[in-house]
Amino acid sequence: MTTFQPLDVVRRSASVTTSPAPNRDVEVAKLIDVSKCIGCKACQSACLEWNDLKEPVGVNVGVYDNPHDLTPNTWTLMRFTEWENPTSGNLEWLIRKDGCMHCEDPGCLKACPAPGAIVQYANGIVDFQKANCIGCGYCVKGCPFNIPRISQVDHKAYKCTLCSDRLALGQQPACAKACPTSAIMFGTKAEMVAQAEKNVSILKTRGFDKAGLYNPPGVGGTHVMYVLHHADQPQLYAGLANNPRISPIVEMWKGVSKYAGMAVMGLAALVGVAHYAIKGPNKVSDEDEAQAKRLAEGKS
Amino acid sequence: MTNSWTDIKNTDLVLIMGGNAAEAHPCGFKGIIEARNTRGAKLIVVDPRFTRSASVADYYAPIRQGTDIAFLLGVIKYCIENDKVQWEYTKNYTNASFIVGEGFTYSDGLFSGYDEAKRDYDRKGWSYEVGEDGFAKVDPTLQHPRCVWNLLKEHVKQYTPELVERICGTPKDKFLHVAKAISETSAVDKAMTSMYALGWTQHSKGSQNIRCMAILQLILGNMGLRGGGMNALRGHSNIQGLTDLGLMSNLIPGYLTLPVEADVDFATYMGKRAFKPQRPGQVSYWQNYGKFFVSFLKSMYGTAATKENNFAYDYLPKMDVGSYDVLRAFEMMHQGKMNGYICQGFNPLMSFPNKDKVRAALGKLKFLVVMDPLKTETARFWEDHGEYNPNNPVDVKTAVFELPTTTFAEDEGSLTNSSRWLQWHWAGATPPGEAKTDTWIMAQLHLRLKALYAKEGGAFPDAITNLHWPYKNAADPQPAEIAKEINGYVLEDVENPTEPGKKLLEKGKQVAGFGVLRDDGTTACGCWIYSGCYNEAGNNMARRDNKDPDNTGAYLTWAFSWPANRRILYNRASADLTGKPWDPKRKIIEWNGEKWSGYDVPDIAPTAKPDTIMPYIMTEEGVGRLWVRGLMKDGPFPVHYEPFESPVVNVIAPKIQGNPAARVFKGDMANFGTAKDYPYAAVTYRLTEHFHYWSKHVSVNAMLQPEFFVEISEALAKEKKIEAGSWVRVWSMRGSVKAKAVVTKRIKPMQCDGKTVHIVGIPIHWGFMGAAKKGHGANTLTPFVGDANIETPEYKAFLVNIEPTTPPAVA
C-alpha cells in the first residue's frame, strides 16, 4: 500500500492560511458495501481496541445497537433497521456501519471556531486535533451526518480518525482489517469508486435495480462511501441523510468577513443551540434553511 | 466438514439450515460472499428466525424448530418426482439398488422391531437380503419392490408440500421455491453445500436431521465434489479435535470404540469389528481396525502391551451402559451415584440443560475440580447470586478446587478446525499468575495417581501403573512430544516382504501415515486418523505455505488435514465410473488409466480401478448409504417426530410424539411441559457478539451485547402487552428467567396444522460471572433429553410461557 501523506494539511479550521497546496493524487477512501455486511460488529470492536477506547457496559433497550448511539468513545456503530420492502413483501434487515464520512467539504471544519482544532489532510481525512479543541460543539451542528460527540470528561470533540495514525504507517484502518467479509474495503478514492461500480453491478444482477454508490455531492463527495442496495432511499439505512449539505448557517458564517465574523457566529450559534434543543441535531428542515437564509441576508 | 472452509467459494448454492453461519462463523462466511461474487452462487436460509445469515441471503424461508426432517423428506420427494436426481451417481455410488430383507415394515411412525418398554429397536430386521455368495443382493434396475430406492420413494411419499406446510409452518410457495433451487443442483455441473451446525444436532433426533440431508446430497450427486458436501460448522475452535481424539465417553481416539462389558476378551471385541465387504471386490477400509486399535494400545501401554496379553486389551475400561454422556453423568450425580467430577474447559452449570438440576447435582458431589482460564459459574455454583444463582454456601458440602489454566494464546499446540485442519499455533503471551497448561496439570495428576496405585495397590492397579509415559520431563510433557505420539512411531524394524534384507519400517522413526500401521505390536499410534501430522518430514501442522494451484481451494501445503492430508472426503466420487470428473471444471482427481491423481489426495487407493472399487471405502457397501442397517438407533430412514415439548401434535403419527428411541430418565419425563401451560415454541442460540460463556468476561464484548434478552414477534408482544426493552418473565417446566424483551419483525408467528405458533428466541450468553450484566442462564429452561444416537441435548426446541414482569432484584 502506498503511504497516504496523512500529515499534509490542506484545510485548517478557523484559519486564514493553509499549507501550500500539496499533491492530492492520493486521496483515500473507505468503501462499505452494506450488502456484504453481516452485522458482526468486528469493526466496532476493532475500533475500540485500536484506539484504546472504553465504553461502559450498558443495557438492552430492545434493539441490537449497542451502545445506542455514537459516543465520545464509540466512533463507529452498527445500526440495525428492520424494513418490510413493500415491493417484494420481504423483510430486509439493513445493517449500516455509522461513523464519520470524512466529507470532501467538511461541515464540522467549517463550523469550528477554534484555529486548527479540525484539519483536513491531503488524502482527504478530516481529523480533530484535541489540543486545539475548545469543546464548543459547533462541529456537531456543522456536521450533516450528526457524528462528532463532545466528551463530558475532557470537553473535547471526538470522532473517527479514519485511522490516520495507522495510515501513516502504511496500514489500513482497523475496521477494514477486522471485517471478515470484506464489506469494508480501503484504498485510493479512485480505486474505491471503481470497486463500488463492480459491487453495484453484482447487486444489479441479483435484482437490486436501485443499487448504487453513496458519495453525496452536497458535501463534495465523501472519503467514506457506501454501496447501498437501495441507493434511491438512503434514509432506510437508519436515517442516512438523503442529500446531505452543510447547513447554510455554517456556510454563511464562513463566508462573511473574518472581522465581523465573530458576532455573526455568535448569532448563528445561538440559532444552532436553540435548534438543537428543540429538534436535535442534524436535520436541516426547510424552516431552518429559510431562517438561515434570512440570517445570511442580514434580515434576521 | 467433508469439504473445507476454503472450498465454500466453489459452490453454486449455499443452504444454511440448522445453523447461522453469519452469526456464529463470521470469518468463514467470507467464502459464501466470494462464491456469490465470483460465481453468482445463491444463498438460501431456512430458519425459524430471520437471522444475520438471512439478512444477506437471496432467499429466506421460515421453518418451525424441530421439523427439519419433514422439510427435507419433502425436498427428497420433490427431487424424485421431478426427476431431479443424479441418476448415475445414485445408481452406482449409493445403496439405492441394495435389497432389504423381507419382514421390514414401517407404519405410524415406527419401524419394525420396536420395543416400547425399552424405548429401543431390535435392528436385525433392517439388514440386506443376502445371496448365496454371501453378499448383499442388489437390483441395478431399481425395480425390486424392496430395493432401497423403492423403500425410500415409498417412505417420502407422504411428505407433500401441503404436509410440509402443515408440520413446518413453511408456506407452500416458499417450500417449493427452496425445493426447486436445491433440486437444480442434481445437474452434474452444479453443486450445493449444506452448512449446518447445532441447529440440527441439538434435537432429540439430531443425527437423523443430518442423515436426512446426507441422503439428499447423495441423490443429488453433491458428495465428494468441490463446492458440495455436508459441512458441519463446529462451534468451538477445537471441538473437531475433541471428537477426533475420542473425548466422548464411549470412544477412543480416531472414532474407535471402547469395549462394552459383553466384549469379554480381545477376540470377542475384534470379532464384532470384522467390517466384511457387502459386495464382491469392494474395499471396506475399517477392515484395518485391528491395526489402528493395536497401535493405539501400544501407545497407551508401551512395553506392557504384548502379543501374549493381547496388547493389554484387558486394561481398557469396559462400558456397562451405552455411554456416560453429560446427561447421564449429571443424572447420576443428581442421584448421588457420582461423587467426584473433574471439569476441564467446560461450564456445565451454564451449558447443560435444566440449570436447577445441574446446580443441585453439583451440590451432591464430594469434590469438584474445575480447570479453566476463567472464573466460571460452575466453579462458583455454591455462591449465592440472588435470583441468578440462589444458593446457601453453608449448606453446600462440595469441596471445590479451581485450577487456573492457560488460554490457547498462552500455549503451544494444535487446534483442529471445522475443515479437519490441524493447525499448529505458538504461544503469543505469557500466562498470568499461577495459570498452568492443561498438560502440566494432567501430568501432575497422572504422576501422583500412578504413585498412589504403585504404593497402595487396589483392586486393579495394573491399568494405571502400566500407562506409558515417555516424556523427557515426566512432569511437563511438551506439545511436540504428544503430537509425535499421536502421529505414531515404529517400535521394531519391519522387513520388506518383497525385498528381503530391506527395511519396510525402521525402529525409532515416525510413521509416515496410518497406511503403514500394523497389528503385530511393531507400531504405536495415538490417533490413527491424525497419523501423518508429525512424521519424518517434520511438523506438518506448522506448514504455512498458501499456494493453491489453479485456485481449487485445496491448499495442500497449509497445515495438515486429516485423514492423510486429504481436503475433500469421498473425492473419488467427484469422478464418474470411468474416472473422469463429472464436471471438468470441478476436477479434483482423475483416473489416468493407471492411477488417480489431481489437486487433492485421492480418497481411494491410488491404483484402484474406477469401475471396480466404489468410492465410499469407509462403508462395507463401498457406496453411500441412503439406508442404514443397524448403525442408527432410531431407524434406517429419518422420520418426522415432534420435539419432546411441542406446540402441536405429531400429524404423521399422533401417538408417537417425541423420538421413540430417545432415552429419557424417569424424573425427566415428568418434567416435560405441554402446550396447554406452555404455549410458545422456544429456541436457544448464540449471538455473534459473544462466544458462549467466555466473552462476557471481556469488556468490549460485554459492551456490544450487555444484557440477557429474549426475542419475540410484534404479534406476541401485542398479545401479551410486552413493550420493547421492558422486562419479561419466561418460564418452562424446569425454571423461570427474567430478561429484556427485543420485539422484532424478524420473528413471525407461524401457522402449523391450523394453529398459530409463536416463537420465543433465547440467546444463551449470560450468567453471573464476568463483565456483562448478570443474567439468568437460558439453560434454566431447557429440557433434559438428548438425541437418540449421541445424546446431544434438545436445546433447540421446547416450550415456554411469557409475561411482562418487573426488573430482577439487584444481586
Ligand code: SF4
Ligand atoms: S466487521 Fe464488516 S461484516 Fe462485521 S459489522 Fe463491520 S462491516 Fe459488517
